Amino acid sequence: MSVLRGACLKVFLATSMVALLAMSARAQDSAPSLRESISGYESAAHQYFQGVPTDWTSRHVVFSKPQPGSDAEDKVQQDPRYWIQQIRRAQLADEDSVASHKKKLAKTPKAKPLPKSHKDWAFSLGNGTVAENMLPAKFSFNTGSGTLTTANCTSDFAVYGLNVAGATAGQANLVALDNLYSGTSPAGLCGGAPTVLWAYNVTTHTGGTVTTSPQLSLDGKEILFVESYSAGSVLHILRWNSADGGTVAASKAPAQTQTAFSSCTGSTSCLVSIPLGGTSAHTITNSSVYYVYGTDTAYVGDDDGTLYAVTPVLGSGTPVVTTRAVGATTKLTGPVYDGSSGLVFVGGANGVLYAVVGSTMTLPANSTLQVGDASCTSGNNQLADAPLVDGADSFVFETAMTGADGTHTVVVQAATTGTNSPTGTSWTAAATANIGTGDEGCGSGSTFPTHTPQFDNTYYSTPSSGHMWACGAENNGTTHHPELWNIAFTGTPALLGAVSGVTTSINTTNHAQCSPLTEFFNTNDLLYLGEGLSASFGSLYGFTISGTAATAITGSPITYPSATGGTSGIIIDNMATQAQASSIYFTTLAKSTTVCGATSAFCAIKLTQSGLN
Numbered sequence: 336m337s338v339l340r341g342a343c344l345k346v347f348l349a350t351s352m353v354a355l356l357a358m359s360a361r362a363q364d365s366a367p368s369l370r371e372s373i374s375g376y377e378s379a380a381h382q383y384f385q386g387v388p389t390d391w392t393s394r395h396v397v398f399s400k401p402q403p404g405s406d407a408e409d410k411v412q413q414d415p416r417y418w419i420q421q422i423r424r425a426q427l428a429d430e431d432s433v434a435s436h437k438k439k440l441a442k443t444p445k446a447k448p449l450p451k452s453h454k455d456w457a458f459s460l461g462n463g464t465v466a467e468n469m470l471p472a473k474f475s476f477n478t479g480s481g482t483l484t485t486a487n488c489t490s491d492f493a494v495y496g497l498n499v500a501g502a503t504a505g506q507a508n509l510v511a512l513d514n515l516y517s518g519t520s521p522a523g524l525c526g527g528a529p530t531v532l533w534a535y536n537v538t539t540h541t542g543g544t545v546t547t548s549p550q551l552s553l554d555g556k557e558i559l560f561v562e563s564y565s566a567g568s569v570l571h572i573l574r575w576n577s578a579d580g581g582t583v584a585a586s587k588a589p590a591q592t593q594t595a596f597s598s599c600t601g602s603t604s605c606l607v608s609i610p611l612g613g614t615s616a617h618t619i620t621n622s623s624v625y626y627v628y629g630t631d632t633a634y635v636g637d638d639d640g641t642l643y644a645v646t647p648v649l650g651s652g653t654p655v656v657t658t659r660a661v662g663a664t665t666k667l668t669g670p671v672y673d674g675s676s677g678l679v680f681v682g683g684a685n686g687v688l689y690a691v692v693g694s695t696m697t698l699p700a701n702s703t704l705q706v707g708d709a710s711c712t713s714g715n716n717q718l719a720d721a722p723l724v725d726g727a728d729s730f731v732f733e734t735a736m737t738g739a740d741g742t743h744t745v746v747v748q749a750a751t752t753g754t755n756s757p758t759g760t761s762w763t764a765a766a767t768a769n770i771g772t773g774d775e776g777c778g779s780g781s782t783f784p785t786h787t788p789q790f791d792n793t794y795y796s797t798p799s800s801g802h803m804w805a806c807g808a809e810n811n812g813t814t815h816h817p818e819l820w821n822i823a824f825t826g827t828p829a830l831l832g833a834v835s836g837v838t839t840s841i842n843t844t845n846h847a848q849c850s851p852l853t854e855f856f857n858t859n860d861l862l863y864l865g866e867g868l869s870a871s872f873g874s875l876y877g878f879t880i881s882g883t884a885a886t887a888i889t890g891s892p893i894t895y896p897s898a899t900g901g902t903s904g905i906i907i908d909n910m911a912t913q914a915q916a917s918s919i920y921f922t923t924l925a926k927s928t929t930v931c932g933a934t935s936a937f938c939a940i941k942l943t944q945s946g947l948n
Contacts, residue, residue, distance in 0.1 A: 366400070366796065369425040376418035380553055380628060386475035386490070387422060388555055389906065391548035391623050394470075394723070394787060394851070395671045399798045399829075401727040410675045411727050415553060415628050424795070424856070455918075455942045456518055456528055457897075457931035461506050461583045463497025464937035465922040467850055467865075468720050468786050469548040469623065470904030471495045471939075473920075474555035483913045488514045488525035492532050493906070493920055495939060496545035496560050501536030507586030508545050509560065509573065510534045512939065515908065516916040523915030529941075534581035536588055537571060539608055540564040547669065548623040548904075557596075557649060559624050561611075561635060568619035570633060570645055572596050572607040579604050597651040609654045611635065611643050616664075622681075623669040623721070627693070634693070636667025636681050642689075644696050659696045661689040662703075669721035673731070676751040676758070680731050682718030686711065688733050688749070690757035701762035706747045707735035711777040719784035720851060724751065728798055728828055730765065734785040734805060737777055743769035744807040746788055746822060748831050766831040770807030770820040783808075783817060783848025783866075791880055792856040798829035804862055804880065806849030810836060817849050817866050819876075821883045837885045847872070853905040853919070854880075861888070861944060863919055867901020873924065874898050875905075875942070888945060897940065900925025907944070917944050 367375060373384045398417045401408035411417040465471055472494040475487070492513045501508035511532040517523035537545065543564040550559045558573040573589065574596075581587035590603035599605035612618065622636040632646040640662035645654050661667070665683035672679050672693055679691045686707020690699055707716025715737040723732040729752045738745030748766040750756045755763060770785075785807060794801025803822040810818070818836050825832035847868040855861045862880045867873030874892040878885040892898075902921040911917050923930065923938045931938035 367421050367425065369422065372418050372421035372425045375412060376415055376422065379413050379418055380415040382553065385554045387419060388472070388474050388551035388553060389423075390472035390550045391470045391669065391721070391904070392416070392550060392625055392671070393419070394789065394853070395669070395721045396673070396724050396726060397790065397795070398727040399725050399790075399794055399801075400796050407675055407727050407729060413629070414674045414726065417726070455940060457941075458512060458529055458939040459583060459931040459934070459936040460495060460497060460510065460922060460939055461499070461936050463499030463506065463508055463544075464924060465495055465548075465903035466498055466546060467848065467901060467903060467924055468621075469496070469546075470851070471906055471920060471922070472549045472551050472558070473906050473908065474551055483516065483524060483909065483911045483916050485524065488516065491515055491908075492555075493939075494549050494551070494558055495922065496547070496549045498544045498546045500542050500544055501538040501586055503536045503588045504585055505536070507534035507536060507581060507583050509537045509549070509558065510583055511575070515920075515941065516913060516918075518915040518941075521914045524913040525915070531580070531582050532577055533575050533579050534583055534586045535573065535575070535579070535604075535606075536586040537562060537573065537606060539569060539571075539592075539606075540566070543569070546620050550624055550626050552626075552649060553628060559626050559633060559648070561619050561622070561624055563619050565618065566615050567610065567612040567617055568637065570609040570611055570624060570635060570643075572609075572648065574599055574605040576602065576604040595653050596647075596649050609645055609656065611656065612637055612639075612641070617641060620666070621669075621684075621719070622667050625670050625672055625721075627672050627674075629674070630694075632693070634670040634672060634679055636661075636670055638666040639663075640665045640667060640683065642667065642670060642679065642681060642691055642696070644693070657696045659691055659698070661691060661698070662687055666717075668718055671722050671724050671731075673724045673726055673751050675726045675729055676756070678751060678757055680722040680724060680751075682706070682720070682722055682733055684714070684717040684719075685709075686716035686718060686735055686739075688718065688722060688731070688747075690762070699757040701757045701759065704747070704749055704762055704764065705739050706733045706745065708737045708739055708741045708777055710741065711737055713777050714784075715777055717784055720787045723787060725798075729753070730828070732788065732803075734770075734788060736783070736785050736808070738767065738769070741777060742772060744771040744785060745769055746803065746805055746831065768803075768805075768822045768831040768834050770805050770822070770834060771810050771818060771836070772808060786849060787851035789852040789854040789862065791854060792860045794824065794829075799824055799827055801829065802880075802882065803831065804852055804854070804885075806852060806864055806866070817847060819864075819878075819885060821885070823883065835883050847901065850902050850921075851904045853907060855907040855944070857917065857944065863905045865898055865902025865905065865921060867898060867924060873901040875902050875921070877919075877944075890942075893942065897930055899923040899927045899930060899938070918942060919944055
């Protein structure tokens with residue numbers, strides 16, 4: 336589970352400090368090995384390692400290499416998310432699997448070649464899909480760098496929260512697929528097609544849908560998500576049971592419904608419901624829940640400028656909901672908790688980045704930073720995605736289609752600690768990068784708000800030599816088509832510097848928005864994004880990135896109808912040699928009668944990382 340449980344707790348507490356000191360000494364020379372990362376994880380999480388959860392929070396809280404011996408290094412090493420990131424990246428240099436780490440860990444790093452292209456699969460999700468700036472979640476995908484077995488076919492799964500009202504024995508709106516490493520050309524490790532692990536109706540209020548991203552517990556046994564309906568929202572915790580089964584078209588209802596997780600009994604499935612808000616103004620349509628493992632606290636924001644803190648979540652006791660109004664009548668993004676500063680950062684549709692003290696839900700001395708143009712009334716200044724936080728380098732990043740200058744699309748970098756921070760004497764941007772001229776400025780409603788950028792692989796080891804990749808607008812002042820931009824970092828601490836547009840990379844004909852970007856390193860540094868507009872068109876792009884260069888990988892772009900309407904956020908599985916086991920996953924944003932069957936439906940799609948086919 337994701338909280339302190341079990342008889343092993345005393346042993347973990349007794350050994351945690353010793354293990355973390357060992358990790359700190361090792362980190363001064365190089366990145367921790369897979370063995371060391373797992374040991375560090377177990378010390379920070381106070382539980383045995385069982386697998387790798389990856390969800391929307393994985394790309395919004397990242398860790399560059401902390402300064403050896405620094406306070407930042409000490410703090411990040413107490414965060415399970417830091418060690419999960421190290422485990423993912425250590426796997427690439429380790430030829431043994433995470434699942435077998437207690438038996439034997441490889442001593443010699445061994446790079447693996449990119450897998451050859453092979454056929455994808457497409458699975459019908461019926462009448463629901465994952466939204467453009469939201470993501471599925473995954474568990475235990477990155478179980479090794481070349482040693483996946485058939486056991487991974489049932490232990491590894493992907494979870495899709497669907498933006499449709501559910502009906503028991505009818506449409507499901509929370510679905511998990513297993514047998515993911517499947518396909519027919521060549522035959523996959525897990526057969527020819529994925530299967531449904533479980534499919535639930537999680538609607539508890541009329542018209543209730545799952546419009547934002549789910550989050551996994553550390554062991555993958557619980558799913559946290561928000562149900563949104565016309566008169567409010569509900570924070571849910573699902574303890575799933577594979578014996579329930581179900582299908583997308585014939586969902587099951589959880590066996591138990593409770594108001595506190597500690598009230599769930601036995602081992603049958605259990606759905607916990609914690610009401611939030613209670614009026615139409617306080618519905619939640621853009622904020623995914625963020626769960627802090629160490630404090631057993633969940634944060635989420637509503638469409639009326641209110642941030643919620645809920646605790647306990649997976650521990651014992653009755654959940655208590657605390658609120659903080661941060662911005663009147665503004666729709667909030669997902670909140671992100673920064674363990675180094677103790678602050679929660681959340682964006683608003685009014686272009687403002689907010690900071691809140693996580694432990695007290697109070698406002699710090701400087702609680703607001705204007706990222707988007709304050710004068711905009713068209714929505715072009717909105718912060719559409721959750722902030723991106725580097726917990727080791729103590730910076731937060733946000734992006735807006737029209738920045739504070741009223742003209743440029745921007746990525747803004749601001750400190751989370753120090754004099755120029757929310758708890759300092761003032762809080763202003765440390766650096767701003769212009770990535771285009773903006774979507775017609777403030778003159779009209781935006782058809783493509785900007786979404787989450789990503790760092791390249793170099794940034795994680797040497798921030799000042801790294802780069803950020805972002806999707807902004809063209810710089811010609813007229814057509815404003817989406818364009819891929821590269822931003823170099825410079826100095827110590829690393830700040831946003833020189834900007835260059837990769838003008839031939841993204842759609843130069845249609846006016847549409849990009850999905851959040853996804854970066855993954857598996858011998859080559861890979862970058863993926865989707866873009867599209869309703870049922871008109873859609874594409875998925877893949878690049879090999881190096882410095883300021885982005886080279887399209889084989890098969891890029893995948894165009895309409897396979898990326899119908901564009902794509903949701905994209906998740907990655909493994910770097911593996913087994914057939915169909917190194918892939919990307921996303922959902923389409925418009926229905927199709929050809930991609931995943933003859934019946935009109937949204938589709939969950941799997942494509943090979945290197946070939947996109």
